[in-house]
Amino acid sequence: MKNVDDLIASAAELADRGLSKGEIADELNVSRETASWLVDRSGASSPSQGSDAAPPSGPQDIHVDWSAIGRDSKRMDYVARAMADLLEDDGEEVDLTIGIEKAGAPLATFVAQALDTDLGTYAPAKHQWEEGDIDELGGSFSRNFAQIRDRQCYVVDDTVTSGTTMKETIDAIREEGGEPVACVVVVDKQGLEELDGVPVYSLIDVVGVGRE
Numbered sequence: 001m002k003n004v005d006d007l008i009a010s011a012a013e014l015a016d017r018g019l020s021k022g023e024i025a026d027e028l029n030v031s032r033e034t035a036s037w038l039v040d041r042s043g044a045s046s047p048s049q050g051s052d053a054a055p056p057s058g059p060q061d062i063h064v065d066w067s068a069i070g071r072d073s074k075r076m077d078y079v080a081r082a083m084a085d086l087l088e089d090d091g092e093e094v095d096l097t098i099g100i101e102k103a104g105a106p107l108a109t110f111v112a113q114a115l116d117t118d119l120g121t122y123a124p125a126k127h128q129w130e131e132g133d134i135d136e137l138g139g140s141f142s143r144n145f146a147q148i149r150d151r152q153c154y155v156v157d158d159t160v161t162s163g164t165t166m167k168e169t170i171d172a173i174r175e176e177g178g179e180p181v182a183c184v185v186v187v188d189k190q191g192l193e194e195l196d197g198v199p200v201y202s203l204i205d206v207v208g209v210g211r212e
């Protein structure tokens, strides 16, 4: 199981590899504020700095660990059926489900099976990133799976943190001539109702309480 110390160690490793805090946020599936806090904490634990450098409390974010579902195909099948159930009222002509790589792809496989649709996958731009400006990169649809070709489709991922990846996928589907009809995730940390006119469903919405 991942705990905060694991996240701090991962953030330090990514920072050492030269990733920006925004890129570390994407990698670790946490907000930018949290990524910044994790990087700062990893520095604060080094012998050269006193522990006073650490903030008195952590940021208002949560790390979602759904590996108890992801490591067991039967549990993933059950969860994906619940996700498919959320989608079922949207679109009568949908015969394609797009999973966002990496974690959204296995979930989408089970959702596609439950809804009896074709399966496609989208690799977001951040996965092509090695160095330089990520905005100059594009994502891609895998040729190993179904293509968009003017079709209506559903979009599946594990989590929404900022919504950037889901928004990028909606845009990419439209650029290919497709029509995203609805999106579904396991956990939505934004509590989105829709994104660019596309309904977003989640099994669990995370709602911050007591924030400024």
Ligand SMILES: O=P(O)(O)OC[C@H]1O[C@H](OP(=O)(O)OP(=O)(O)O)[C@H](O)[C@@H]1O
Pocket (backbone or CB within 6 Å): 026, 027, 028, 029, 100, 101, 102, 103, 104, 126, 157, 158, 159, 160, 161, 162, 163, 164, 165, 166
């Ligand atoms: O809403 P956002 O801020 O864009 O973050 C959510 C995305 O981040 C994670 O992907 P990531 O590439 O980090 O991990 P994965 O490859 O394991 O799916 C997650 O699977 C979503 O795709």
